[in-house]
Amino acid sequence: MVRHNRLFWKIFFWFWLSMVSVMVSLTFALSVLVDPADILPERRALFRELETVGRVLERLPGDRFEALDTLTSWHASRGFRNTLYVFDGAGRPLGVREPPGSLRDFFRETRDATEYRMAVRDGQVLLGPYRLEREGAEYLAYLVKSKPTHMLHKLWRLISHEPSVFLVLLAVSGALCFILTAYLVAPIRELRAAVRRINEGQLDTAVSAAVVSRRDEIGQLGQDFNRMAGRLNRLVSAQQRLLRDVSHELRSPLTRMSIALGLARRKGAGGAEGEHERIEQEISRLDGLIGQILQWSRLNDGGAGAGAGTLELSGLLAQLVDDADFEARAAGKRVRLTQSETCRIDAAEPVLASALENIVRNGIRHAPAAGEVEVRQRVAGSRAVIEVRDCGPGVPEEHLASIFEPFFRIPEPSVSAPAPNGSGLGLAIAKRAVEMCGGTVRAENAAPGLRVVVMLPLSAKASAP
Ligand SMILES: Nc1ncnc2c1ncn2[C@@H]1O[C@H](COP(=O)(O)OP(=O)(O)OP(=O)(O)O)[C@@H](O)[C@H]1O
Ligand SMILES: [Mg+2]
Incomplete structure (x- = not known):
């Protein structure tokens, strides 16, 4: 089972491995290289808040400043959502609210600092100190914000503090990889089954629309x-x-x-x-x-060499009609080239000549006694058009396309019964040869007679000698 699904598991494990390693290395890089305090978007706002609060504290009437029990609620009533703590010079917190342990540590680290410091500890943002002087005594104010908001930081905290989250991420990424792998491998499996069916001889095999309609x-x-x-x-x-x-x-x-x-x-x-x-x-x-x-x-x-070299069409036709006319005279008929424009086309001369000969010979064969076959050639746009028309019985409409199939001959009772010695390959050969030169051939009834129209693309090197 596993052997047969090797590609599936290979893709799956590689995707998963790379996802997990990206996750691990991102977490590691974040924890080692990035100080969460540096990437907080609220950094500036916090600095401004501390400055404002500090200045207000400096100007607060003495008694109110002493009554620091109410300091926190005062701060909150001013619309600030973060918590304010003030220490006196000896490191004693003012007010009833106990500063968290992380802030006490932070205070010890920063009490001598000359500028603001910011840190993220235990999921809280700590900022300070703002130094203020009142009546000769120095106080240090700190702000504590309870939840840092940066997404990256949250993710980092989640991963580094909660191993279970890592397991969930592992499972989710595993599921994603599984779906992605199945999406990639399922059509390959279907293609393989189709190849196997063809190998077994079921040539009418096709892959399903679900595969074919994918835009990749x-x-x-x-x-x-x-x-x-x-x-x-x-x-x-x-x-x-x-x-x-x-x-x-x-x-x-x-x-x-x-x-x-x-x-x-x-x-x-x-x-x-x-x-x-x-x-x-x-x-x-x-x-x-x-x-x-x-x-x-x-x-x-495809080995007949069609498309090898260019040829001058009117010259070829003149020679061909001349020969055909000679043959036709023996049966009391004529072949005439009534109109011809000089043009060059890309084709191997013997291939194209035999194709046209087949068509002209049919005309001679089916033309009435003492009748005439008319060959006309002109240039229309980027194509040379050759029309061969006889005045014979023509072909029943329903057989017009079939006469180009190999061995097809008009069924007996028809007026244009097959030539006794015809093999029914002539027009098939002509059609194939013309197609190899990039052209098309069709037949239409011209009442009377049949008109076979051959169209060939002009050579791109038309002006060459
Ligand atoms: N100009 C035509 N007028 C009437 N019927 C035609 C004409 N050309 C072809 N056909 C019909 O189309 C059939 C197929 O023609 P095709 O040239 O392929 O074979 P063929 O002439 O019978 O044999 P071959 O050309 O191999 O000697 C002919 O048998 C004939 O019935
Ligand atoms: Mg023929």
């Missing part, structure tokens, strides 16, 4: 953890889906090949031309598919 580093750690777990979960499920789809995609041509092979065997060496052709077709289809899968996985590894 632990809260930030919780948020980062949830983001990481979410991404991990998405990545792993995407990989699993991809693996399933890839296996499925690879199996179909293989099945067709083995059927063709069986037929060819039965026909013998002579009459199997058709089957051989079929097998050759399927092999090249498999080859293409594997090539695309490799390209897709390279892009997802």
